[in-house]
Amino acid sequence: MNSIGSTESVKQTGLRKSFGDLLHQLVAKEGFALFMAWILLLIIFTATSPYFLNVRNLLNIGRAVAIMGVVSTGVTIGLIGGVFDLSIAAVADLSAVVTGLVFLNFGFPPLLAIFIGILVGLVCGLINGTLVTRLRINPIIGTLGTALVFRGIAFLLTGGTSHAINSEGFRWLGRQEVFGFPSAIIVMAVVMVSAHIVLRYSKFGRNTYAIGGNPLASRLAGINVDRHRMALFMVVAASASLGGLIMLSKIGTLIPNANAGTELNMISAAILGGTALAGGGGTIVGTLMGVLILGTLSNGLVMNNVNVYWQQIAAGVALVVAVGIDMLRTGGYR
Amino acid sequence: MASNVILGTAGLVKVFPGVRALDDIDFELREGEIHAILGENGAGKSTLIKILGGVYKPDAGQILMEGKSIAIPSPRAAQLLGIRVIHQELNLLPLLSVAENIFLGNLPDGILPGSIDWKKLRSKAKEILEHFQTKIDPCIKASDLTPGEQQLVEIAQALTSDIKLLIMDEPSAALNDTETRKLFVLLKQMCAEGIGIVYITHKINEVFEIAHRVTVLRDGKKVDTLNIGDTNPSQLVQMMVGRSLNEMYPRSRSEPGEILFETRNLTGNGIFDINLKLRAGQVTGIYGLLGSGRTKLAHTLFGVVAASSGDIIVNGKKVKITSPHQAKQNGLGYVPAERKAEALIMPLSLLKNLTIGSLAKYTRNLFFIDETGEKDSCVSWMKALEIRSPSYNVNIGSLSGGNQQKVIFSRWLDTQAKILILNEPTRGVDVGAKVEIYKLIDDLCNKGHAILMFSSEMPELLAIADYIMVMKAGRITGEFAYDEATQEKLMECALTDASSAQIAYQ
Numbered sequence: 034m035n036s037i038g039s040t041e042s043v044k045q046t047g048l049r050k051s052f053g054d055l056l057h058q059l060v061a062k063e064g065f066a067l068f069m070a071w072i073l074l075l076i077i078f079t080a081t082s083p084y085f086l087n088v089r090n091l092l093n094i095g096r097a098v099a100i101m102g103v104v105s106t107g108v109t110i111g112l113i114g115g116v117f118d119l120s121i122a123a124v125a126d127l128s129a130v131v132t133g134l135v136f137l138n139f140g141f142p143p144l145l146a147i148f149i150g151i152l153v154g155l156v157c158g159l160i161n162g163t164l165v166t167r168l169r170i171n172p173i174i175g176t177l178g179t180a181l182v183f184r185g186i187a188f189l190l191t192g193g194t195s196h197a198i199n200s201e202g203f204r205w206l207g208r209q210e211v212f213g214f215p216s217a218i219i220v221m222a223v224v225m226v227s228a229h230i231v232l233r234y235s236k237f238g239r240n241t242y243a244i245g246g247n248p249l250a251s252r253l254a255g256i257n258v259d260r261h262r263m264a265l266f267m268v269v270a271a272s273a274s275l276g277g278l279i280m281l282s283k284i285g286t287l288i289p290n291a292n293a294g295t296e297l298n299m300i301s302a303a304i305l306g307g308t309a310l311a312g313g314g315g316t317i318v319g320t321l322m323g324v325l326i327l328g329t330l331s332n333g334l335v336m337n338n339v340n341v342y343w344q345q346i347a348a349g350v351a352l353v354v355a356v357g358i359d360m361l362r363t364g365g366y367r
Numbered sequence: 368m369a370s371n372v373i374l375g376t377a378g379l380v381k382v383f384p385g386v387r388a389l390d391d392i393d394f395e396l397r398e399g400e401i402h403a404i405l406g407e408n409g410a411g412k413s414t415l416i417k418i419l420g421g422v423y424k425p426d427a428g429q430i431l432m433e434g435k436s437i438a439i440p441s442p443r444a445a446q447l448l449g450i451r452v453i454h455q456e457l458n459l460l461p462l463l464s465v466a467e468n469i470f471l472g473n474l475p476d477g478i479l480p481g482s483i484d485w486k487k488l489r490s491k492a493k494e495i496l497e498h499f500q501t502k503i504d505p506c507i508k509a510s511d512l513t514p515g516e517q518q519l520v521e522i523a524q525a526l527t528s529d530i531k532l533l534i535m536d537e538p539s540a541a542l543n544d545t546e547t548r549k550l551f552v553l554l555k556q557m558c559a560e561g562i563g564i565v566y567i568t569h570k571i572n573e574v575f576e577i578a579h580r581v582t583v584l585r586d587g588k589k590v591d592t593l594n595i596g597d598t599n600p601s602q603l604v605q606m607m608v609g610r611s612l613n614e615m616y617p618r619s620r621s622e623p624g625e626i627l628f629e630t631r632n633l634t635g636n637g638i639f640d641i642n643l644k645l646r647a648g649q650v651t652g653i654y655g656l657l658g659s660g661r662t663k664l665a666h667t668l669f670g671v672v673a674a675s676s677g678d679i680i681v682n683g684k685k686v687k688i689t690s691p692h693q694a695k696q697n698g699l700g701y702v703p704a705e706r707k708a709e710a711l712i713m714p715l716s717l718l719k720n721l722t723i724g725s726l727a728k729y730t731r732n733l734f735f736i737d738e739t740g741e742k743d744s745c746v747s748w749m750k751a752l753e754i755r756s757p758s759y760n761v762n763i764g765s766l767s768g769g770n771q772q773k774v775i776f777s778r779w780l781d782t783q784a785k786i787l788i789l790n791e792p793t794r795g796v797d798v799g800a801k802v803e804i805y806k807l808i809d810d811l812c813n814k815g816h817a818i819l820m821f822s823s824e825m826p827e828l829l830a831i832a833d834y835i836m837v838m839k840a841g842r843i844t845g846e847f848a849y850d851e852a853t854q855e856k857l858m859e860c861a862l863t864d865a866s867s868a869q870i871a872y873q
Binding site: 234235236239240242243246247249250251252253254255256257309313314 | 691694710713714719730735782
């Protein structure tokens with residue numbers, strides 16, 4: 034009896050130890066703290082509002098963050114490689130405007146119109162990339178400038194007015210349900226999974242981390258840094274135009290400033306998710322967490338009838354707190 | 368010589384991640400003494416003066432001043448104690464005048480509150496500079512001075528406050544012969560006035576010229592402190608490197624092979640008419656002082672900056688190299704001088720740093736990285752080059768300087784680079800790792816690589832290179848075969864006399 038009891042206790046401590054190890058590994062893993070923060074938010078809002086925790090509302094959150102998810106994914110890839118783009122909201126709107134107009138005025142089929150919209154995004158990225166990598170203009174200044182230009186063009190093309198787009202051909206991007214599941218969430222999932230695979234398993238992804246981590250050393254290791262950065266600008270802009278097109282599909286109306294002012298939210302979600310502003314670090318899983326936290330926060334506050342202005346304040350505080358904790362952990366800004 | 372101790376240390380220890388930079392250092396400086404600290408790069412010289420200058424806090428041990436234990440928490444505190452450090456890289460504000468630089472933080476007040484009495488400033492600056500017997504105009508900008516003049520201005524700046532000891536970190540590194548001479552006169556004058564001087568160097572001849580005593584450091588430990596009369600150069604070398612010369616520089620080369628790389632009249636980016644021939648199985652060395660154009664040449668060869676005229680010939684074919692990417696495709700590899708800034712990609716692991724140049728080789732299906740193949744190569748390079756690390760997954764920053772450098776070598780070997788350009792390959796690595804790098808260079812030669820090695824350390828170049836060229840002001844000013852090169856000959860070609868340098872730049 035005695036001996037059996039002792040072996041059992043040994044087994045138990047062994048088990049406890051491995052559980053402790055597992056916990057330790059999880060906590061050390063990037064994104065885990067954010068995941069816990071998200072769970073905490075879910076618990077708080079479930080406790081405070083009877084309307085919060087149900088499938089419909091959770092899908093609502095998903096639908097609401099889908100655009101942010103798509104664009105923040107592009108922003109994350111860019112930031113990891115040291116590419117900063119302030120023109121994303123303007124690119125999203127310009128792409129949507131061009132797509133809508135070629136459909137309305139020239140009768141292009143929706144799929145072709147969408148393709149042209151993405152093409153517009155790629156050209157915008159090419160312009161941003163040229164300014165930064167060829168003319169060596171500071172990316173913040175350069176993309177601030179192009180943001181004004183792109184938005185100006187969007188207004189010029191529409192004459193500043195909005196137009197209704199009533200075509201089934203656009204619904205699938207942002208308004209359709211697939212087996213009761215919002216299509217926008219599926220688009221976001223596809224984008225995020227592909228981005229994760231590219232970053233984690235491809236040469237392009239590896240080079241992106243290297244270039245963001247130390248551009249000079251990457252260049253001296255024989256990587257074509259300028260060409261890669263150009264590609265990153267195009268990736269960021271393409272994700273922005275896809276976001277703009279989802280928005281177009283969702284609201285069914287062509288508005289030249291539908292996404293105005295959202296660029297900082299997109300960047301915030303990436304940073305909240307642990308992407309290094311200086312480049313070299315970040316994951317899509319982290320960005321997903323950042324997007325979910327911001328989306329849940331905003332939805333939960335609505336469910337609790339909190340004044341809409343408080344949502345912005347809450348989002349801002351969440352960003353500063355999350356980055357602050359990270360800085361304390363890693364040694365901080367110098 | 369008075370024997371009052373101005374400053375001493377007892378059992379000083381400083382530990383950095385992965386390296387014991389200073390280990391149990393006892394040191395003392397007497398009044399009116401020039402005390403040389405001698406050691407190889409990485410011996411702990413800089414760490415010691417950074418502790419005395421209030422930049423680092425020691426992890427253990429004491430600093431004693433006039434018999435009392437003191438703390439030096441900041442550079443400002445060091446200044447208040449009368450300790451001034453003149454760093455290797457000079458710290459003048461380039462856009463301010465000489466006079467302003469000298470009295471910075473101590474400018475004479477004018478009539479209005481917050482204003483400056485410019486007249487008084489100028490006359491006081493002039494007075495100090497005359498004391499040094501120089502003809503520097505106190506009104507010109509600091510950026511218009513030669514390195515030697517800048518150093519004088521820094522010393523002048525130090526003397527405006529009440530100083531007890533002056534620490535100079537390799538002051539002669541950027542000076543030509545006449546400037547060095549002038550500096551020595553000035554230092555002797557200062558020590559006659561009772562100031563204690565700590566003179567850091569790795570040049571042995573300088574020690575015998577000016578120092579009263581010498582302390583030798585090696586691998587963070589003090590080897591000994593000797594009166595200058597009780598020692599000789601070869602003893603000091605032995606103490607510095609801790610082994611005999613044959614052990615230090617392994618050399619087992621056979622006959623050189625064919626020419627792999629050649630330049631003809633390469634010009635541009637501050638270099639002029641460079642003609643190089645790199646042969647398989649041979650080390651070509653290039654010696655030059657700071658500002659001689661060494662790094663500019665290395666960068667031009669590797670395509671960091673494109674040459675404006677002249678030809679580059681690889682394996683007998685004329686090629687264009689206008690980016691490091693092209694250089695890599697032509698079989699070149701470059702180990703840069705500033706490892707942290709130019710070679711290491713800090714957030715990434717050892718493995719990812721090693722294969723970053725050769726990822727194309729591991730790409731399968733046009734997309735995925737073959738991670739197994741990558742790991743296998745990494746492990747085999749780690750074994751071949753004896754890279755000491757617990758795993759290939761550790762952050763590159765956690766390795767010692769020597770192991771980091773071997774990873775960078777492996778990066779290029781993994782790209783199959785046959786022509787290796789090494790810029791100060793042993794900078795910032797300890798003596799043991801240096802020997803391993805010399806041995807690696809020797810092995811690579813035997814495997815048919817052509818090596819071009821830039822170095823400012825004459826002893827290693829004389830021992831390692833089969834053929835030595837000397838650079839000055841962007842030009843090759845001398846070429847010597849292994850058995851005809853000597854320190855004196857190299858130095859003669861390397862020293863810039865101001866007038867000829869001026870002509871070269873015009």
